Amino acid sequence: MGIFDTIRSVLGTSAETDATREADPEDLFGMSTAYVTMEADLGYDHANEAALCFSDVDSTRFDDAVSTVEEILEAGELETGTGFHRHADEHGYHWFVLEDDDPEDLVTSVHFAADQFIEAGFGSRLLAAVFGFVDADGPAYWVYSFRRGAYYPFAPRGTNDRDQRTEFSLQSVLDGELAVESDESYWYPLWPDAPGRHPWE
Template sequence: MGFFDALMGKSKQVNANLDSIFALSSAAITLQVSANLVPTNQAAVVFKPASGAAFANTESEFQDVLKEMNDVKVSVTTDSFRYRWVVIDGQDLETVVTASHAVNRSLEDHGFSPQLLCSLYPFTDTTDHSMVYWIYLYKRGTFYPFVPTGNERRDNERELSLKAVVGTDLPIETDMQRWFPLWEIPIHS
């Protein structure tokens, strides 16, 4: 970044530490013991598709990589906001974390990181069977909990308590204004 960029208020985009996604596997132990949350062995990568052959080739490439993973099932949907969801079902949390990392990495490596919105990882509460989602903000390299309660409502108190439960096991998003809700989640347990 040059002097004039700094004067004009422009900042250099910092690439997220994509490997921080792998912290979720170890945090899952804390979540199970301290919050009764077990992973559903699913994940989703959410991005805004771009037009053009380069993006289509990138999508085809990561879908081919996912097909090579024998213990992964993949489906792709588009929501009403035209975001694409690559939904991954696997045998265990480590598998879906690895598969979601591959999708994120492929988009990043081909220059489509601005298209990435987030990745999410659902967990089930063993006490009441409610869903809790851990959302990874690609551009920030951080996670936050999302606890929907139905009718486009969320349980903010529970989200804050889950933040406290994981402590330093996960890089948590400190700016709570970035803890945005996702209402049309195409993952069903």
């Protein structure tokens, strides 16, 4: 199974079939308090970035929905200073990348974007929301899988290794504060293309 097929299996159709609870955009607001816990209790700095990953579809209605999301984010940029750009990765997935030094603004922007897709009838195209952190040992991410309706931790080290000890530590501290995925087989690694880069770059 190639990386593309693995993404489809874990964040796509298979994950949706196996889901134990429905995704709820309100889950994203749990990250507001998780940011505080990560920083105050665990010594992480937030990465000043978060991202929403979605799959494309050849549809005028979908294009209109994406345009509406961009308009919402542009308005947010004027109001809160939250920058954004759209990125297409080599696997054919699309990302709205948000940039802000205020984590509350990042959470709100990701929620608004996700909620717009759902209201437009394209919630099934949402794959993941990814929130970045960093400490002395390297980066760590909380990934919200829309197909599983749950978060999971991901701590990459380079482009093909992960720090599972850190991931289990994050799970033990944040489980309950976040709806954490209990099946570790769904903790899919979103590898960055190069060391020191984010999965959405």
